[in-house]
Amino acid sequence: MARRLTVAAAQLGPIQKAEGRDVAVGRMVRLMERAHQRGVEVVVFPELALTTFFPRWYEEDRAAADNWFEAALPSNETAPLFEAARKYGIAFHLGYAEKTPEGRHFNTAVFVHPSGEIVLKYRKVHLPGHAEYDPVRKVQHLEKRYFEVGDLGFPVVRAPVGGAGPVNVGMLICNDRRWPEAWRVLGLQSVELVMLGYNTPSLNMDNRGFEAHHLRVLHSHLSIQAGCYQNATFGVAAAKAGVEDGHELFGHSIIVNPQGEIMAQATSWDDELITADCDLEMCRLGRETIFNFAAHRRVEAYARITAQTGAQPPAEWQPRGA
Numbered sequence: 001m002a003r004r005l006t007v008a009a010a011q012l013g014p015i016q017k018a019e020g021r022d023v024a025v026g027r028m029v030r031l032m033e034r035a036h037q038r039g040v041e042v043v044v045f046p047e048l049a050l051t052t053f054f055p056r057w058y059e060e061d062r063a064a065a066d067n068w069f070e071a072a073l074p075s076n077e078t079a080p081l082f083e084a085a086r087k088y089g090i091a092f093h094l095g096y097a098e099k100t101p102e103g104r105h106f107n108t109a110v111f112v113h114p115s116g117e118i119v120l121k122y123r124k125v126h127l128p129g130h131a132e133y134d135p136v137r138k139v140q141h142l143e144k145r146y147f148e149v150g151d152l153g154f155p156v157v158r159a160p161v162g163g164a165g166p167v168n169v170g171m172l173i174c175n176d177r178r179w180p181e182a183w184r185v186l187g188l189q190s191v192e193l194v195m196l197g198y199n200t201p202s203l204n205m206d207n208r209g210f211e212a213h214h215l216r217v218l219h220s221h222l223s224i225q226a227g228c229y230q231n232a233t234f235g236v237a238a239a240k241a242g243v244e245d246g247h248e249l250f251g252h253s254i255i256v257n258p259q260g261e262i263m264a265q266a267t268s269w270d271d272e273l274i275t276a277d278c279d280l281e282m283c284r285l286g287r288e289t290i291f292n293f294a295a296h297r298r299v300e301a302y303a304r305i306t307a308q309t310g311a312q313p314p315a316e317w318q319p320r321g322a
């Protein structure tokens with residue numbers, strides 16, 4: 001019997017540095033209204049959805065960056081989002097910068113039930129970029145300065161979502177999507193819906209700005225499609241898109257099925273809602289055949305995955321008699 005869930009990726013156009021959270025939240029509420037009109041049950045917003053992508057801005061005094069962080073959720077500024085969720089009966093995923101009561105900082109995402117209760121929290125594990133100002137780079141990427149590595153692992157929870165009944169939901173954040181280990185940890189918990197947000201610059205500043213634009217998009221899609229296929233899950237990937245304070249983010253939000261196929265894709269560089277009707281029973285095929293983990297995984301051969309971080313050179317072959 002089909003377990004149908006209508007999901008949306010709510011891509012956000014640029015949020016400028018000078019714009020307050022009220023501007024972003026107003027736009028997000030309008031996307032929720034549109035989602036409601038289209039019968040959507042889950043809306044996925046991008047990584048760090050409430051502000052500009054602030055890790056591109058260097059603050060010598062780390063504490064001066066605290067105004068980008070949320071100390072509470074909901075707050076006065078984010079309350080309209082929670083009210084819209086309640087009004088329309090829509091669950092949502094939100095990426096934001098979290099400051100804990102102990103003063104710790106994380107790049108975080110929450111999955112919120114329409115009642116406003118937080119069902120699941122995830123803190124980004126794979127932080128790209130650097131911690132100190134890099135004079136060689138034209139644009140900084142200071143995630144390692146502003147955030148700690150996430151300390152919650154890759155959790156999955158089974159929770160009632162929309163009309164589909166209980167759904168196994170998990171999250172990744174941006175750079176995590178490029179790491180098969182992260183997807184597999186979710187797959188090992190029988191995830192059925194992976195929600196993820198991203199802010200990906202069109203230029204590869206790790207390579208002085210060079211990398212063909214189409215390859216930047218290809219690598220994003222390739223990672224998400226492979227992650228969904230190899231772990232038999234749906235994926236909803238919502239981007240921030242367009243030019244923020246002169247810096248372009250490539251957008252191209254997608255919804256992917258457990259076969260790895262793209263079901264919907266954003267085509268603008270602005271606020272845009274893409275939707276898909278997902279039959280969660282589609283997760284069974286992969287899970288019960290080629291990716292039946294219990295039948296086919298060979299953990300005895302995978303020790304390096306957790307024992308070793310960086311790549312090591314292999315043993316060198318020597319011709320016999322040398």
Ligand code: CDV
Pocket residue numbers: 047128129141173174175176178198199200201
């Ligand atoms: N926000 C990100 O994690 N962005 C990275 C960029 C820097 C490569 C990404 O993987 O998309």
